[in-house]
Amino acid sequence: MKRILIIGSHGMLGQDLAKVFEADQSWHVFAFDRDKVDVASEESLLKIIDEVDPQAVVNATGYNAVDKCESDEIEYELAKKINGFGPGILAKIGKEKGIPIVHYSTDYVFDGEKEEYDEKAKPSPISNYGRSKFLGEEEIQKNTDKFWLVRTSKLFGRPGKSAMSKRSFFDTMITLAKDNRILKVVDEEKSCFTYTPDLALKTKEIIEEGIPFGIYHVINEGPCTWFEAAAELFKIAKMDVEVVPVASSEFPRPAKRPKASVLLNTKLKPLRHYTKALKEYLEENYGMLTEK
Ligand SMILES: NC(=O)c1ccc[n+]([C@@H]2O[C@H](COP(=O)([O-])OP(=O)(O)OC[C@H]3O[C@@H](n4cnc5c(N)ncnc54)[C@H](OP(=O)(O)O)[C@@H]3O)[C@@H](O)[C@H]2O)c1
Known part of the structure; x- marks a missing residue:
């Protein structure tokens, strides 16, 4: 039986990765989180990889506290370890043992000036979080040829089950709407939403089909701003909430965000539109009867 090693399995994406591989009898799934393997430790990674001897490793770990690591140097060092140097160590081990690595990066490696970015676009991050993720991209590419980035x-x-795991924008909006009939939402930062079960399935396909190693953009179709997405959410969910578009300056945050960072997928078959995925999410997780 084929063996897959998933690390960061208690995160939002990690738990869906474990689910999609577990649903397929041809895979033996080894899904672990920080209590069992530390992505920043060579010793810990070597031990687990030797134990499992996988066909591929999927790295779903991440440091995602975008604002915290902008204003706190110790946190930034931690972000660089988890998002940057750790993935580099993983890639080096992968190369030594001939095991391919899947690693995830972000639109925040771009500055937002061009608004749309294909797989070949040159990163130029504007936040510490973006810099830590770009470091991960460089470390992966420097240390192995067998990577899907x-x-x-x-x-x-x-x-995710983990305490650090962020709730998604849509969950936050639904919670806020319980006490507020009018919500101000930032009408900027146009980019693509991505449904973690869709991304997990596409990851499985990438590994199984053995597509050429390299950089890929995997996002749901339908770029939008936060405001546009909130308006869609309440329409689909048939919730009576008025959404008011505002500038990002109304909600100042320590880290800069790209003003638009739409990832263009020019290499893979596109995923479905995010509103279709959102309908499924609301029906399955909130038991909502959504708009037809
Ligand atoms: N969320 C987004 O919107 C977004 C956007 C673009 C790209 N991404 C990327 O997608 C990937 C998955 O993101 P996500 O949102 O699913 O993340 P998440 O929910 O925050 O989960 C990350 C997981 O990594 C684990 N982890 C943290 N430090 C670790 C370490 N040193 N060793 C082992 N495990 C560790 C966490 O466990 P603990 O709870 O124990 O810390 C957590 O279970 C990440 O690479 C992220 O950068 C995410």
Whole structure:
């Protein structure tokens, strides 16, 4: 039986990766989180990889506290370890043992000036988080040839089990709407939402089909701003909430975000539109009867 090693399995994406591989009898799944393997430790990675001897490793770990690592140097060092140097160590081990690595990066490696970015576009991050993820991209590419580097953006899905795991934008909007009939939402930062079960399935396909190694963009179709997505959400969910578009300056945050960072997928078959995925998410996780 084929063996897959998933690390960061308690995160939002990691738990869906474990689910899609477990649903297929041809894979023996080894899904671990930080309590069992530390992505920043060579010793820990070597031990688990030797134990499992996988056909591929999927790295779903991540440091995602975008604002915290902008204003705190110790946090930035941690971000560089988890998002940058750790993946580099993993890639080096992968190369030594001939095991391919899947690693995830983000639209935040781009500055937002060009608004749309294909797989060949040159990163130029404007935040510490973006710099830590770009470091990961460089470390992966420097240390192995056998990598699938998957850039994605605005993940949504069931919240991860881990304490650090962020709730998605849509969950936050639904919670806010319980106490507010009018919501101000930033009408900027146009980019693509990505449903974690869709991304997990596409990851499985990438490994199984053995497509050429390299950089890929995996996002759901339908770029939009936060405001546009909130308006779609309440329409689909048939919730009576008024959404008011505002500038990002109304909600100042320590880290800069790209003003638009639409990832263009020019290499793979596109995923479905994000509103279709959102309908499924609302029906399965909130039991909502959504708009037909
Ligand atoms: N969320 C987004 O919108 C987004 C957008 C673009 C790209 N991405 C990328 O997609 C990937 C998955 O993101 P996600 O949102 O699913 O992340 P997440 O929910 O925050 O989960 C990350 C997981 O990594 C684990 N982890 C943290 N440090 C670790 C370490 N040193 N060793 C082992 N495990 C560690 C965490 O466990 P603990 O709880 O124990 O810390 C957590 O289970 C990441 O690479 C992320 O950068 C995410």
